[in-house]
Amino acid sequence: GAVVSQHPSWVICKSGTSVKIECRSLDFQATTMFWYRQFPKQSLMLMATSNEGSKATYEQGVEKDKFLINHASLTLSTLTVTSAHPEDSSFYICSARDPGTGVAGEQFFGPGTRLTVL
Amino acid sequence: AQRVTQPEKLLSVFKGAPVELKCNYSYSGSPELFWYVQYSRQRLQLLLRHISRESIKGFTADLNKGETSFHLKKPFAQEEDSAMYYCALGNYGQNFVFGPGTRLSVLP
Numbered sequence: 001g002a003v004v005s006q007h008p009s010w011v012i013c014k015s016g017t018s019v020k021i022e023c024r025s026l027d028f029q030a031t032t033m034f035w036y037r038q039f040p041k042q043s044l045m046l047m048a049t050s051n052e053g054s055k056a057t058y059e060q061g062v063e064k065d066k067f068l069i070n071h072a073s074l075t076l077s078t079l080t081v082t083s084a085h086p087e088d089s090s091f092y093i094c095s096a097r098d099p100g101t102g103v104a105g106e107q108f109f110g111p112g113t114r115l116t117v118l
Numbered sequence: 119a120q121r122v123t124q125p126e127k128l129l130s131v132f133k134g135a136p137v138e139l140k141c142n143y144s145y146s147g148s149p150e151l152f153w154y155v156q157y158s159r160q161r162l163q164l165l166l167r168h169i170s171r172e173s174i175k176g177f178t179a180d181l182n183k184g185e186t187s188f189h190l191k192k193p194f195a196q197e198e199d200s201a202m203y204y205c206a207l208g209n210y211g212q213n214f215v216f217g218p219g220t221r222l223s224v225l226p
Contacts, residue, residue: 034214043204043218044162093162095214106152107214109162 002028002098006110013084014118021079021113023094029074030096034107035067038091050077084117091115120145122207122217130223131195139190139220141179141205150208151181151188154216157201165203166190175199195224 003026013019023033031052036044048069049057056069066088068080077096081088091114095107121144131137143149151168166174168181168188179190188205205217 044216046214046216095162106164106167107208108164109154111161 002026002096002108004030004094004096004108004110006092006094006113008113009111010114010116012116012118015085016083018080018082019084019115021081021092021094021115023077023079023096023110025075025096025098025108028096028098030077030098031074033071033077033094033096035069035077035079036093036095038093038112040091044093047079052077081115084115086117089115089117120149120207120215122205122215124203124205124217124220126220127218128221128223130225132225133197134194137190137192137195137199137222137224139203139205139222141188141190141217143186143188143205143207145186145207149181151179152206152208152214153177153179153188153190154204154206155201156204162204195222197224197226200224 005024007022011019033050035047037047038044046059047062050069050071052071052074058064066082071077091112093112095109097107123142125140153165154162155165156162166179177192179188181188200223202219202221204219206214208214
């Protein structure tokens with residue numbers, strides 16, 4: 001199946017700093033990628049839909065100025081957590097659809113990035 | 119609005135016993151339903167999708183539009199089935215809505 005990578009896999013930062021997380025589709029082109037947030041022992045919560053070449057679509061309650069998303073190419077989307085605070089500590093997961101799989105709707109997930117803000 | 123419910127947070131069964139993980143959804147159009155599994159320390163991966171009507175690792179799931187359900191079943195649970203299971207609802211070309219997940223624990 002298609003492979004999605006994320007970098008870094010974990011990051012620790014000080015409160016007030018910004019952190020960038022990369023999501024890459026390794027063997028396919030993804031016009032759409034998704035960013036999720038997962039709290040411990042909870043389900044995935046969609047944060048935003050990242051569209052190549054256009055602005056991201058944010059879910060209700062997600063601050064677009066705090067979680068900056070850039071989808072500059074068909075294989076890369078980035079999520080930048082600006083002025084991070086301890087409450088932003090979480091597991092961030094990206095996913096992408098491979099239009100070539102022939103199965104509408106299937107998403108391939110990255111391994112996730114654990115962010116800890118001190 | 120799209121919504122997925124999984125009533126059980128935790129389901130414990132003994133090895134060899136049948137398993138049924140419940141999933142109900144609400145959606146006004148024609149839904150795509152998926153089951154994703156997350157083993158310990160691994161990424162989320164697709165287990166089943168309703169349109170393929172296949173059996174993966176002994177699991178099956180049938181879409182029941184009348185009951186708006188997509189329950190996941192396996193006749194004989196194995197210890198390696200222990201994981202988090204998420205039911206997901208998708209609309210063709212749109213984003214997913216995930217259920218809260220059910221942690222399956224298969225006891226020896």
